[in-house]
Amino acid sequence: MSATIANFKIDYFQFLDEQGQLVGDQHPQLAQDYDRLTELYRQMVLVRTFDKKAVALQRTGKLGTYASCLGHEAAHLAIGAAMQPEDCFAPMYREYAAQLYRGVKMSDILNYWGGDERGNDFSGPQHDFAWCVPIATQCLHAAGAALAYKLRKEARVAVSVVGDGGSSKGDFLEAINAASAYSLPLVLVIVNNQWAISVPRNKQNSAKTLAQKGIAGGLPSIQVDGNDIVACHWAMAKAIERARAGQGASVIEMITYRLSDHTTADDARRYRPQDEVDAAWEREPIKRLRTYLTANDAWSEEQESELEASCAEQVNTAVEEYLNTGMPTIESMFDYMFAELPHDLAAQRERALWELPQQPEGGH
Numbered sequence: 001m002s003a004t005i006a007n008f009k010i011d012y013f014q015f016l017d018e019q020g021q022l023v024g025d026q027h028p029q030l031a032q033d034y035d036r037l038t039e040l041y042r043q044m045v046l047v048r049t050f051d052k053k054a055v056a057l058q059r060t061g062k063l064g065t066y067a068s069c070l071g072h073e074a075a076h077l078a079i080g081a082a083m084q085p086e087d088c089f090a091p092m093y094r095e096y097a098a099q100l101y102r103g104v105k106m107s108d109i110l111n112y113w114g115g116d117e118r119g120n121d122f123s124g125p126q127h128d129f130a131w132c133v134p135i136a137t138q139c140l141h142a143a144g145a146a147l148a149y150k151l152r153k154e155a156r157v158a159v160s161v162v163g164d165g166g167s168s169k170g171d172f173l174e175a176i177n178a179a180s181a182y183s184l185p186l187v188l189v190i191v192n193n194q195w196a197i198s199v200p201r202n203k204q205n206s207a208k209t210l211a212q213k214g215i216a217g218g219l220p221s222i223q224v225d226g227n228d229i230v231a232c233h234w235a236m237a238k239a240i241e242r243a244r245a246g247q248g249a250s251v252i253e254m255i256t257y258r259l260s261d262h263t264t265a266d267d268a269r270r271y272r273p274q275d276e277v278d279a280a281w282e283r284e285p286i287k288r289l290r291t292y293l294t295a296n297d298a299w300s301e302e303q304e305s306e307l308e309a310s311c312a313e314q315v316n317t318a319v320e321e322y323l324n325t326g327m328p329t330i331e332s333m334f335d336y337m338f339a340e341l342p343h344d345l346a347a348q349r350e351r352a353l354w355e356l357p358q359q360p361e362g363g364h
Helices: 035-057 073-082 096-102 105-112 137-151 171-182 210-214 229-244 275-281 285-295 301-323 328-335 343-355
Strands: 086-090 156-164 186-192 221-225 250-255
Touching: 035 073, 035 096, 035 229, 035 285, 073 096, 073 156, 073 186, 073 210, 073 229, 073 285, 086 137, 096 275, 096 301, 105 301, 137 156, 137 171, 137 186, 171 210, 171 343, 186 229, 210 221, 221 229, 229 250, 229 328, 285 343
Parallel strands: 086 156, 156 186, 186 250, 221 250
Antiparallel strands: none
16 A cells, blocks of 8 residues: 655745846735835845945955855845844844844944954844854754744744755754744745855755755745845745744745855855856846836936945945944953853953953054
8 A cells, every 4th residue: 555645845936037027927016116126225235335345344454254145135135124123033144134124233244243242232123143153053043032932922933044055954954843843933044045165056955945844844935036035025024924923934945146255265266167156147136126126117327326325325434433443352251151250260351351461442
């Protein structure tokens, strides 16, 4: 005897194609909300302007190793724009568009990558988690927050994001399992940018999609075009609404491309073919949305010029704020971990005050 006891499918969604044209017969309301799309476009251009400046700061010795978000603007912004302030975001380390939308300041981001942990005490919702460099552990943090919301009967949702490489980590799979077992108000997003540092997607996993990892845990899971802001926002809003209504967690795989090096400590030219990168630039999210808005008389060259000047001014103001931030005191490395400092660390603190030179006044 044999019988099929389970089967599954992964649906793929795209509404705004590579040429900046609507595809399909049915579209989310956002597709015709040109005012809202213009607002999102402005945010995407701002984060790209910031990203370019941050890389330049690192190259000139004014910033530490930095993780670029180039090419991820639609996926990341959709995450932040679909959330409510009371929801909780557990980021990885390059989701600046989501965080800026939620109130994090550009100078906070620069402080963090400049080696100042005060940047992790960022503006915006205080219940959002700090940047998380250990791969995929943030997914478990989000699962824990989601469990707390469920136990407290709060109508709040936790959201976390992981890369294609990070989706192979046990932490991500354990978060899926917890979300399934406890029916948590959780949204897990795989931002699949095709490269786990130097390891391409086709050498990481032979499965047709990464979204199906959620199916294995019993969660509704879909794949969307991660360069299509309409599809990304629609998928996020739907999953968050479902979680808030008590219907459990979801997994969304957003297909995009890492147009930059992994970080400024990487040189992707050593392992990545240039023709692949050139092809990815033809699918990138900002040009796509600008083409769509322009074709519908919702954007002009004059507006573009004004936006470029405004973004440059905002970024330069943030850079000045960062560069003029005073250095942290030596004892601050001891002062924020324990309510009562253990005796051995208290002794180290006293020794540091006596033996180490104090930082001079001034900025970075």
